Amino acid sequence: MMRIVFERTGGFMGRKVSLSIDLADLPPDQAGTLKQLVDESNFFKLTELPPKTPLPDGFMYSITVETETTQRTIHASDTNFPQTLRPLLENLLARARVR
Amino acid sequence: MSHRHSIFCILPPHMLDQVAQNGSNAQREMAARTLSTSSQIRDRRVNVASAVIRGAFTAAGTSQRTVYDAKFGTKLPGTVARKEGDTPIADVAVNEAYDGSGATRDLYSVAFGRNSIDNNGMNLNSTVHYDKGYDNAFWDGQQMVYGDGDEDLPPAERLFNRFTISLDVIGHELTHGVTQFEANLVYRNQQGALNEAISDIFGSLVKQYQRGQTAADADWIIGEGLFTTNVNGVGIRSMKAPGTAYNDPVLGKDPQPAHMKDYVTTSQDNGGVHINSGIVNHAFYLSAIEIGGYAWEKAGQIWYKTLTDKLTSNSNFQNAADLTFQTAGEIFGVDSLEQLAIKNGWTGVGITVNGTTPVPPPSGDGCLKGLLHSLGLAR
Numbered sequence: 001m002m003r004i005v006f007e008r009t010g011g012f013m014g015r016k017v018s019l020s021i022d023l024a025d026l027p028p029d030q031a032g033t034l035k036q037l038v039d040e041s042n043f044f045k046l047t048e049l050p051p052k053t054p055l056p057d058g059f060m061y062s063i064t065v066e067t068e069t070t071q072r073t074i075h076a077s078d079t080n081f082p083q084t085l086r087p088l089l090e091n092l093l094a095r096a097r098v099r
Numbered sequence: 100m101s102h103r104h105s106i107f108c109i110l111p112p113h114m115l116d117q118v119a120q121n122g123s124n125a126q127r128e129m130a131a132r133t134l135s136t137s138s139q140i141r142d143r144r145v146n147v148a149s150a151v152i153r154g155a156f157t158a159a160g161t162s163q164r165t166v167y168d169a170k171f172g173t174k175l176p177g178t179v180a181r182k183e184g185d186t187p188i189a190d191v192a193v194n195e196a197y198d199g200s201g202a203t204r205d206l207y208s209v210a211f212g213r214n215s216i217d218n219n220g221m222n223l224n225s226t227v228h229y230d231k232g233y234d235n236a237f238w239d240g241q242q243m244v245y246g247d248g249d250e251d252l253p254p255a256e257r258l259f260n261r262f263t264i265s266l267d268v269i270g271h272e273l274t275h276g277v278t279q280f281e282a283n284l285v286y287r288n289q290q291g292a293l294n295e296a297i298s299d300i301f302g303s304l305v306k307q308y309q310r311g312q313t314a315a316d317a318d319w320i321i322g323e324g325l326f327t328t329n330v331n332g333v334g335i336r337s338m339k340a341p342g343t344a345y346n347d348p349v350l351g352k353d354p355q356p357a358h359m360k361d362y363v364t365t366s367q368d369n370g371g372v373h374i375n376s377g378i379v380n381h382a383f384y385l386s387a388i389e390i391g392g393y394a395w396e397k398a399g400q401i402w403y404k405t406l407t408d409k410l411t412s413n414s415n416f417q418n419a420a421d422l423t424f425q426t427a428g429e430i431f432g433v434d435s436l437e438q439l440a441i442k443n444g445w446t447g448v449g450i451t452v453n454g455t456t457p458v459p460p461p462s463g464d465g466c467l468k469g470l471l472h473s474l475g476l477a478r
């Protein structure tokens with residue numbers, strides 16, 4: 001079981017974009033890709049990012065991944081976003097951005 | 100282009116001598132040039148037009164623009180695409196960032212006598228083509244950053260164009276830099292919404308100045324052109340009618356209030372900084388319309404002086420109201436039309452100005468102080 005909750009707030013427009021996915025509800029290939037992106041990002045072992053003062057008009061991101069055994073939320077901004085998480089972010093944004 | 104000459108005054112030569120002795124290199128150059136002109140003027144007085152001041156500020160050694168290309172990545176600043184003085188290149192976003200930061204620098208220089216973002220000739224760096232599908236622009240504390248909107252989607256699905264398309268967006272981002280060097284308003288809650296409004300106000304003034312529009316002629320739209328034709332909207336925000344800029348099945352409705360009674364309390368977006376800014380935006384609009392003429396000349400002047408001399412990092416809407424009112428009294432006189440217009444603007448959004456503390460009447464040295472300020476020699 002894996003659930004992903006994604007939120008992007010702030011930005012020049014201040015418009016929130018969000019998404020909540022239960023991988024069980026996705027076609028198997030898409031669920032497989034997402035699970036792989038989470039694994040490859042090392043999501044549960046990433047070092048906590050130091051808090052930053054907000055960038056004017058910057059986006060703020062929050063990604064929560066929940067499994068049977070654990071749950072974690074990572075918060076980041078445009079300029080301190082972990083590189084290893086970017087492929088996952090791209091996938092989530094593609095789903096959330098235009099709906 | 101008479102509207103460009105908003106700093107225009109007569110200055111006695113001994114004051115120019117002082118500038119010539121004590122100013123920075125560029126300031127000395129300018130004063131020396133003006134003095135040599137003045138020797139030809141029989142009454143020993145000098146017309147100091149904004150063009151001369153601008154000339155001094157764009158001399159070598161002052162603010163230089165550089166536009167970088169992130170090539171759809173997120174590494175800042177990216178590779179240099181165009182530097183100050185380079186001719187346009189075959190990349191419209193690069194040229195827009197270059198021209199837009201120049202137009203913003205011009206407004207600050209000519210209308211307010213400010214020498215770039217930090218009033219000390221800071222270079223203006225911009226990065227375009229930031230990230231893929233990046234529907235945004237931001238100020239990272241040192242530079243401007245612009246995405247290309249929904250360039251990665253098929254045209255029929257695109258909602259956003261590139262963010263350099265809108266001159267007021269560029270003015271908005273650079274103004275975040277100005278605010279950072281002046282009041283340094285906290286980017287949260289009312290302070291943050293005030294910070295946002297200041298960026299919208301001066302961003303809009305950049306556009307109005309470039310178009311030569313009076314307050315009555317201006318559209319007061321922020322982010323005009325950012326939406327593709329797939330969106331039902333004229334822009335991101337409307338200072339004239341907050342809450343009406345867009346109403347779209349995908350993007351929803353413009354959430355901005357125009358009055359304190361509709362102030363939105365939220366934890367998102369640093370406490371709704373892009374929502375509640377509508378209240379201050381509208382107060383500025385109401386004042387500017389009541390004053391009439393070019394908004395940067397009077398309403399803009401009042402706000403610029405308030406931002407640079409009075410607001411602090413913790414100022415809220417009420418402080419901004421009281422301080423703009425006080426500043427209007429100092430510049431234009433107590434009970435002047437301009438001061439009344441500021442008061443009425445705030446009343447129109449549900450904020451009652453406090454502080455009818457008597458302020459000294461404007462002294463005759465306003466012209467001199469204005470010039471010294473514009474040269475960075477006085478505040």
Ligand SMILES: [Zn+2]
Binds near residue numbers: 012056057271275295
């Ligand atoms: Zn902003």
